[in-house]
Amino acid sequence: MNSVVSASKPIRDYSIQLHALQNGCFSDPFSFLGLHLVSDQEYELRVYLPGATSVSILIEGQEHVLKRYLNSDLYLLATTRAILSHQDKLCISYGKSKQVKHDVYRFGCQLDEQILYLFNEGTLEHAYQHLGAHFVTHEGIKGVRFAVWAPNAQSVSVIGDFNCWQRCEHFMRLHPASGVWEIFIPELKADQCYKYSIVDNYGNVQDKADPFAFKMQQAPGTASILQPLVKRKTITQKQQAARAKRNHISAPVSIYEVHLGSWKRRSHEHNRYLTYRELADDLVPYVCDMGFTHLQLMPISEYPFDGSWGYQPVGLFAPTSRFGSFEDFVYFVERCHDLNLGLLIDWVPGHFPSDPHGLHKFDGTHLFEHADARQGFHPDWNTYIYNYDRPEVKSFLLANAMYWLDEFKLDGLRVDAVASMLYLDYSRKDGEWVANKYGGRENLGAIDCLQQVNKRCYGNDPSIMMVAEESTAWPGVTNSVDNNGLGFGFKWNMGWMNDSLGYMSRDPIYRQHHHHEMTFSMAYAYSENYILPLSHDEVVHGKGSLLSKMPGDDWQQFANLRAYFAFMYAHPGKKLLFMGSELAPRSEWDHNQSLDWGLLAHESHAGIQKTVKKLNEIYTTTPALYECDNTPAGFQWIDCNNAEQSLFSFARFGKKSSELLVVICHLTPQVFHQYRIGVPRAGVYEVVLNTDDKALFGSGVEVVGGKQKLVQTVNKPAHGFTQSIEISIPALATVYLRWITG
Template sequence: MQTQVNLSEIGRLIDGHLENPSSILGPHPVEYRGERAVAVRSFLPNAQAAWVIDRASGTRRPMRKLHPAGFYEAICEGVVDAGRSTHHDAATSIDHATYRIQMADKTGKVVDIADPYAVPSIMSDYDRYLLGEGKHYRLYDTLGAQLRTVGDSDGVNFAVWAPNARVVQVVGDFNGWDGRAHVAKLDQSVGIWELFIPGVKAGQKYKFRILDQHGQWVDKTDPVGFAAELPPLTASIVSDLGNYQWADNDWMESRSEMDPMHVPMNVYECHLGSWQKGPGRTHGWLDYRDLAHRLADYCRRMNFTHVELLPITEHPFTGSWGYQTVGYFAPTSRHGSPEDFMYFVDYLHQHNIGVIVDWVPAHFPKDGHGLRRFDGSALYEHADPRQGEHPDWGTMIFNFGRNEVRNFLVANALFWLEKYHIDGLRVDAVASMLYLDYSREAGEWIPNQYGGRENLEAIEFLREFNVAVHEHHPGVVTVAEESTAWPGVSRPVYDGGLGFTYKWNMGWMNDTLAYMHREPVHRGHHQNDLTFSMIYAFTENFMLPLSHDEVVHGKGALLSQMTGDMWQKFANLRLLYSYMWTHPGKKLLFMGGELGQWNEWNHDDGPDWLLLDFESHRGIQELIADLNRVVLENPALYELDFSSEGFEWVDCMNWEESTLVYLRKGLEGSEPLLICANFTPVVRHDYRVGVDKAGFWKEIFNSDSDRYGGSNVGNYPGAKTTGQAHHGRTDSIQVTLPPLGVTIFRREEA
């Protein structure tokens, strides 16, 4: 039939190849019978009839079906300039912002919808400016699937960054996964495709179907999707993140005033998928709400202050433990919905447990529905594999030099803090980001502009990330897993550092475990493995990790790594933990370590809770609970973790007997603690220790207590000073050092 639309354009629209559907769909000014008018056009493949309804007057104009595939048009006479009427005849006037499309589907059901191609963009000019600058830190309020009301039409605004795509369709269960009727509009200034689709509701599934720059169609998960299907399914799910009623105001207010330098932090690292299982559930996965109650109760009983979760972002392969993220804005559906995860965080906060999550900006997987070659181009990653691929992990590396990529990641970090009240982000694999030659041979990497190996763009990204987090969310901590001697990881950006709150002390971990693997008879020759950490202990704000990485890939569990017979293995593990908890630095222990797990961690099985049927394993658990309590009750063990004023050697030179004696100190008014450690199975009787203050030194902790499965050798209730100078100090006490044990003393006034 007669129309002013080019028929070839109609054909390209119907087969899904029209790059700019707004050129023919929606309201358009036309000449009709010598007068100016407006043509309203829609592609409604599921309609058998359609009308244009003027909301103000109720005028109902039938639409002509110009193509049997479902291309409709109505000429609205007396209307000009896309909806500005030249007269006041309500029967013949129409406004593009106030009309609706009415359609009768093939079953005869009549529905009213807003015209997606007559809806203005959700983006303001300021949004476009910030996106172009790479500083739109709330892009999650603009991109993705945003629930939106236009006039009296409820629906969802879909927006995705894909500047090199030829066509972007929105497909989902709301259109039978046929995107021809929902081709997005391109804003060329920012490379974002956008479309409002009326009638779409929370809970519906969708993807972006992209005709990439090579002419290939590919279905992609929404990079800013708030929820996703349970893997192996891959669709995103429309979600409303604004309905949950938080009840953690007290926690959030106190957190904003917290100084992370001077607070206790005993962190329980946990993989939610395997920590505990539930019979009758998919793969035994518990939901977030059930996990919240179990984990809060457990952490309170064990005196942990925080949990750190292995990545909870959506990931296709369970065996990656979450470190190969696809859905950066979606908590994994393995344990429930976004609201369920909000409840998880909220409940832990109400029970005074902080929540840290692992965050993975270092790399992303190659899965076809993910970020790789998103619009056919290397959009999020580097095109050159020498920069864009991890040779060890088979994953892609973000292009940190691109404004939009840095913006995506920084906004993602802030998203978890804003929408989910997360208390900290532990950044995985920082070393792989800092070095261009990380795990690469000569010729396999590209130097920076100065010829060096430092990844200058990644450095600037990490600084921007840390500044944004600390500026927008005071009290939130950022933690770097950085395994090299890169200087200033936890120093402020204004002082030349990377800006992290804490850095994992991988050197302490490696040296200490190497020492503990040795037979006690040989340890005296390796005393420096223990004392070396104090040479650099205050160059960074360190967290001491015994993480999941130390109990996988054939290393065995910590208990099985200990040397000696059965008794010595347990004693050595108690010794390791006690030494760790009294060493400067915040503490982190991976789940199962507190049980004295024998087998290394398996993500399908998790901790062997049945071990608690045995007294020796219950003793390890009680030891961890008591060490955490001792930290909480004694500011000397946390107030000056990052200052040399908080630590003092009493004797580190007795390598023949493999003993260490040191003081931990807090701020003024805090009573110092005296720690004595014996790294051999030989009891040291009448062991003289120098002290500065006369009086009674109470033994407040002994790792050899029979409460923990030890031999109960110790000094209960403590020791009085003798008036004899020792260790260069004015007084001393004589104590018994238990075998493979640590004792802690605190001076009492009486």
């Protein structure tokens, strides 16, 4: 049946609706636009198209012209058809140009109310699959479904380069119970830009990026970009088993921390970044060749300001496009998996920046952040703090953690600045914070959020590793949630880092007075599952490089650093080194420049790289150094009291009785010959590491004579043991001796 325009009937009064449309603040557009019954036998098609000069519709091959309403941008067509099919498209003229497209207000809702209920409840693990922009086929038509949470908005529109950024063309439908707005727009394409134009309850308009966008523009651009989720290669059973093995508490974990923008740059090409694909084919093999088990990336969620190093993200679901496309990042991930290299990323759920296109006052209210500045503003970083008490914020953060782990099959997340989340008085003076309901300083919402993220992430895949950067003595960071812990798998040992670096920075003359700084960590070594970090934080903001912290002349600085690295690798706890540590640069890290790879032309710097590579080789093949990190059975002091000679000696044990390594760390410039040291077991010991080796730029003092570097115990008591060995101990050196036979 053909549609008929009835000019004889009186014009209905649509002035209220037209005013709302013209001002971009229509709160219920689907109740008016599209096809609607206006009488028992008559329907009316209404479309609102700013800038259009004429509109018609093709129905069964026949064109019907819509009538302009009162010289406005509202066009009407009276029809007796109850349904217009999706083959009936609008023909729109904009002066000399024409477009043929679907009427978006014909399409029904696609969102599941039960899904929205879980989102509002704070338990929607995969919220990113439902909110945001998704390429779907809806009612037989391909297009993009948009959904955004903005419960306090008066109106929300999708704007983009597909509608000339006009906020009056694609008004969204509100689901009042959930506060989610939604619309389906047909025939959009990947890489088109978009935002949400949000009108708050005071009539203010702000254009916001999509919190769930998978891709975003680079600064100074601020738009989100349509990006389909890319299906990556399925992890094989062999790869899954390898991941479970390398992330286990009793596995060797040696992490190389990287800032992708400054590991290497193309200096001959205007100092440009390497792309994800270039990094996949250069960085990943390098990390494997150096013997590291894991690669950890500083934050790669999209961020506007380079100087934040990614720690002020705006697009939590968008791999930064600084280094290439979404597909390029997938290639990078798959390259890590192919080479059996664990991949971790920094995750930043503690705060977000104030960029106007970001989360701050998203719908005109403090939606994602706490409204009270004493709880919602971070004084250290001038950023905003998530309102962890709001269930939808918990769903947002939970879904983001799940997104990186599920979609990319990463090995895990290193959670940044956990301490700032846990304490309501973090970095605040008296009177500048609000106590919890029990009168305490613990942030109960943040605690629950972290617990739920860890519990659900580990529940979905026990082979991952969740790592906390937590700088206080908060109890039970790596205890299970069911055991009143936070549920992390590992925690950075900031105490070990501060104490040991403080000790190493002292002149050897004074080290004897600070002996405890190297031994105190063993008093709490088993209270958590620790990672020993020498991260980017120790080589920035005027702290200098690791090498520059070492005292003495040039040779002594390198010797100190080699000995320190070897002490670190022998100490209980997993390992983390920031990129460039193996090059021993003299200046601190600069995120605007490539690492100075030319340093390797110098024997001294190359010796540090050889030391790190050798340490990784020994560490990953010596169960005594990693199997029993979290139990006293894996460690025994031989001599922890020799402050006068700044000498530390201890034994490390594996699960098998045959796994035994004796470690001697000597941190003065003297050389000791015929030094007797007690050992836990009789037999033959082999020197497997001497950081004073000439091949490492050492002075070449041999621990034991002979080519085989073997020493036999004798039945002479020393250090409380019945058996002992006699060796030479080089200056500023660490020595490993492996028990090989009884």
